[in-house]
Amino acid sequence: MKLGEARWLWTLLIVAAAVPAARGLWLDLxxxxxxxxxxxxxxxxxxxxDYYAFIGEDYDVNATQTPxxxxxxxxxxxxxxxxxxxxxxxxxxFTATEAGNYLACFSLDGDQGGKKVTVGIDWKTGIAAKDWxxxxxxxxxxxxxxxxKKLEEAVETIHNNLYxxxxxxxxxxxxxxxxxxxxxxxxxxxxxxxxxxxxxxxxYLRRYFRKKKLI
Amino acid sequence: MRLPVAAxxxxxxxxxxxxxxxxxxxxxxxxxxxxxxxYGNTVHFSFVVIKSEGSWHYSEDGVDLVVKGxxxxxVHDIRDKTSDKHEFVAYHQGIYRFCFTNKSxxxxxxxxxxxxxxxxxxxxxxKDEHFKPLFEHIGKLxxxxxxIQFEQHWLEAQTDRQAIVNERMSRGAIHKAxxxxxxxxxASGLQVYILRRLFERKLGASRV
Numbered sequence: 001m002k003l004g005e006a007r008w009l010w011t012l013l014i015v016a017a018a019v020p021a022a023r024g025l026w027l028d029l030x031x032x033x034x035x036x037x038x039x040x041x042x043x044x045x046x047x048x049x050d051y052y053a054f055i056g057e058d059y060d061v062n063a064t065q066t067p068x069x070x071x072x073x074x075x076x077x078x079x080x081x082x083x084x085x086x087x088x089x090x091x092x093x094f095t096a097t098e099a100g101n102y103l104a105c106f107s108l109d110g111d112q113g114g115k116k117v118t119v120g121i122d123w124k125t126g127i128a129a130k131d132w133x134x135x136x137x138x139x140x141x142x143x144x145x146x147x148x149k150k151l152e153e154a155v156e157t158i159h160n161n162l163y164x165x166x167x168x169x170x171x172x173x174x175x176x177x178x179x180x181x182x183x184x185x186x187x188x189x190x191x192x193x194x195x196x197x198x199x200x201x202x203x204y205l206r207r208y209f210r211k212k213k214l215i
Numbered sequence: 216m217r218l219p220v221a222a223x224x225x226x227x228x229x230x231x232x233x234x235x236x237x238x239x240x241x242x243x244x245x246x247x248x249x250x251x252x253x254y255g256n257t258v259h260f261s262f263v264v265i266k267s268e269g270s271w272h273y274s275e276d277g278v279d280l281v282v283k284g285x286x287x288x289x290v291h292d293i294r295d296k297t298s299d300k301h302e303f304v305a306y307h308q309g310i311y312r313f314c315f316t317n318k319s320x321x322x323x324x325x326x327x328x329x330x331x332x333x334x335x336x337x338x339x340x341x342k343d344e345h346f347k348p349l350f351e352h353i354g355k356l357x358x359x360x361x362x363i364q365f366e367q368h369w370l371e372a373q374t375d376r377q378a379i380v381n382e383r384m385s386r387g388a389i390h391k392a393x394x395x396x397x398x399x400x401x402a403s404g405l406q407v408y409i410l411r412r413l414f415e416r417k418l419g420a421s422r423v
Binding site: 023024025026027028035036037038039040057058059101118121122123144147148151154155157158161162164165168169171172175176178179182183186187189190193194197198200201204205208209212214 | 236237238239240241247248249250251310329349353356357360361363364367370371374375377378381382384385388389391392393395396399400403406407410411414418
């Protein structure tokens with residue numbers, strides 16, 4: 001079978017793709033202070049991140065001069081998930097136990113000679129963070145079947161995202177309806193207070209003028 | 216060995232590892248990001264301003280985005296938008312820079328997403344009749360699914376923005392009503408006080 005013969009090819013390609021290329025988004029690090037990026041994560045989301053710091057415009061694997069940075073990753077409730085200092089590259093992985101905003105902050109260690117330092121972050125969540133080699137080995141599928149399984153998972157993720165969006169929309173609709181009701185009630189209340197205050201005013205002034213024998 | 220198949224397979228498999236990078240960051244004045252793009256990739260990017268720090272802001276809270284290519288040529292220039300989505304084809308290989316500029320005095324939280332489709336077609340390599348259509352279709356399917364995920368991320372970010380606007384509006388309505396009532400009561404109290412003083416003075420002057 002043709003697909004079976006190409007098994008070495010598929011493994012080779014999967015391995016080749018796993019070798020880190022200069023992927024990810026690159027941030028310019030200021031010489032003082034830190035740069036933070038965040039992402040909103042659902043509960044039980046898996047995150048795999050790879051970061052590397054370099055000097056200059058492009059990432060050179062064989063660079064002799066590597067800057068050192070400090071990395072801090074915190075959960076929405078302030079718990080520290082990952083903290084490393086004086087590293088030029090590294091990785092961190094975690095499963096989100098709390099739903100919310102996760103923050104990753106990068107800062108330079110001291111003065112690196114005034115050169116421009118760039119940090120590359122390869123941040124993978126969901127299906128991209130899944131260990132496909134283990135899945136392939138465990139379920140004894142390979143090649144085309146593995147690719148189709150990945151697509152199936154991607155479709156599942158899209159479906160879940162849509163469901164999540166529908167829920168958010170329902171929540172927002174409720175807030176809008178309550179705002180509408182509130183605006184009506186509070187305007188009525190303000191109008192009533194206005195009328196009551198003016199009536200009290202008139203009554204008080206009448207009593208006052210009668211007392212002073214002006215009316 | 217089936218080298219043409221290998222070449223096509225290589226294209227397809229490497230296509231599956233093109234990623235999307237959705238991140239959120241707080242912008243002060245200016246913030247720049249770079250991304251390495253291969254020749255021929257279609258780059259999709261989107262951004263949404265999630266919130267602005269100033270609570271009573273009445274000015275437009277849009278940002279500017281300038282996309283520059285590796286040879287410093289301008290690819291896109293977007294001015295004063297709160298949310299936008301675009302794509303372009305990378306005709307030069309290299310580092311593309313996305314620079315945001317914030318014109319308002321407040322800090323703004325921006326959700327930025329970049330997705331580079333790594334899919335390349337090399338027709339002259341694949342000659343195998345059986346594999347080429349299949350791989351091509353799977354590659355296209357993968358690309359389409361990634362695009363859907365990219366659009367969903369943008370939609371989610373816009374929904375977040377709307378949720379924040381809604382909550383602010385709701386709180387604003389209550390504050391406005393309470394403030395208004397307090398102001399009315401104070402105004403009528405002030406009126407009564409002024410009238411009393413006026414008449415007391417007049418009465419005091421005439422009865423002397």
